[in-house]
Amino acid sequence: MEQDIVLTEVALRDGSHAISHKFTTDQVINVTKALDEANVPYIEVAHGDGLGGSSLQYGRSSTNEMELIEAAVDSCNQSKIAVLMLPGVGTVKELRKAHQLGAQMVRVATHVTEADVARQHLALGKELGMETVGFLMMAHMVSKEKLLEQALEMESSGADSVYIVDSAGAFLPHEVRERIRLLKNNLQVNIGFHGHNNLSLAMANTLVAIEEGATRIDGSIRCLGAGAGNTQTEVLIGVLERMNIKTGVDLYKMIDLSEYVAESILEHPQEITKGSFMLGYAGVYSSFLLHANRAAQKFNVDSRDILVELGKRQVVGGQEDMIVDVASELAKQR
């Protein structure tokens, strides 16, 4: 089937966050079969934080991700299973295991400034004969020049595609436009975009990315992803059809699957709440929300002011102790 855009459905990985990592094998089989029948090219399956993410820190999976990956592989006639891995969270051991079970694509994800960390795992992916993706997370936190440098690093490490990942759902359309354009003009490999809807801009940003030459696009069916969810896959397919851009995916089958996801998987519909909005508006990690709420209570300041200040200071994951400092400073400033 002719395709202009190659879709990766991420609900069975990113959506893991939205349901506290409680995917069952039956759910994964049902969703994967339907995606395969709808002709979705790639289906990502893993813990929300990638291979090996099941832990006290990131949240335990109720079903072992390897069991889910195996079930997904067995459910597919044509779709390929992708796995996400964050080096340090996952290891070569899990990647080898996922490959052995039949995963055909590895997406190696790093913070947008740490692309060099992906080198080993991209190389292993190539060695195993997998398709490889470099996945630059929290991409809004750096200038477009820095982003290009890191994208080139991913390319030189063997990534077949490099994604701009708007983890916090913080990008505005003109920011996506200039970044995709810059990468498109300077890289030989496929350019991808992964959006989140925290500012109600996932679809807008995705269309801009496509206009500028991105050909690899992520979506989650029924917005089953972290925060306010991702670009809603079935809606994107409909919009692209209206624009005569081919995805090769069956729209009606995806709509039927969306109804199944709403009825049988989502605990509550995905919408833009105070929390998910603030992630996008402040441009911070989702893990900061809970910490900011606690610190706000302790110092009697507005948690939103804390998040905005953390965004301004470009605080990254692992620096959670900064949250109390910021709250304390805000309290003194009053």
Added chain:
Amino acid sequence: MEQDIVLTEVALRDGSHAISHKFTTDQVINVTKALDEANVPYIEVAHGDGLGGSSLQYGRSSTNEMELIEAAVDSCNQSKIAVLMLPGVGTVKELRKAHQLGAQMVRVATHVTEADVARQHLALGKELGMETVGFLMMAHMVSKEKLLEQALEMESSGADSVYIVDSAGAFLPHEVRERIRLLKNNLQVNIGFHGHNNLSLAMANTLVAIEEGATRIDGSIRCLGAGAGNTQTEVLIGVLERMNIKTGVDLYKMIDLSEYVAESILEHPQEITKGSFMLGYAGVYSSFLLHANRAAQKFNVDSRDILVELGKRQVVGGQEDMIVDVASELAKQR
């Protein structure tokens, strides 16, 4: 307060559809007070189908809209209350009554080809000293040239602003861009845009409209509007702040109100479902959904195919008997 964009909050009118016209006086007072404190310039209050809409055909309001309008007016220190009216559904009698109760803006809404029907009510609005808006509904159904002709008709009838209304949530961003641009280049009055999120494009279309010179923008808090809801007001305010475009509205107060709306008004979160998606994708009236489902069952065809065909044939409200004809034809074609 300096403003680049003048917002109208439509949840207390458009949102009436989402809760089967069951707004209570207490809810309207709570929402209006909060919007007034947040400095929202205009608040629309009426039955979902405008003044006089409470009926068997459109759905009965559980509280008389005049009582709600009066309560809203009494709750405002600075915000102005707007009413929507569709000539034929509402009459001059209701408009006079709403004005008497303190409504300061009337938005006269017609199907996009029927602007001349608004003449009398726009004239009465001016005579009463109200601010007047021409509201061109289902605007995606005509060419941009036809839209311009109808917008000029609204302008010549005395509208202070003319809105492009994407009732079905069917517009793509480039379509909005060329239409707003054309109106901006040919009208003297304010240009407005009212979006729906059925294709996840309400925010994208709104930003494009603003880029092209629209200064009057509608939103509904927490997407409390028909179909998948409107451009989410509090999110729009945050996005515009990020773009240094001034609305004069207090973001945090709007976020707090959004939480109230979710907890105390919405029966279920607004999301893009099979039904709301199909409205946007096919570009048809929301009232067609139920009829299409019934006809689909009777003729054993897919209701989605019926809706798409109705969209192609540009069937309008009042032609519901066409739905059975289309279903019957589709059944024969198989």
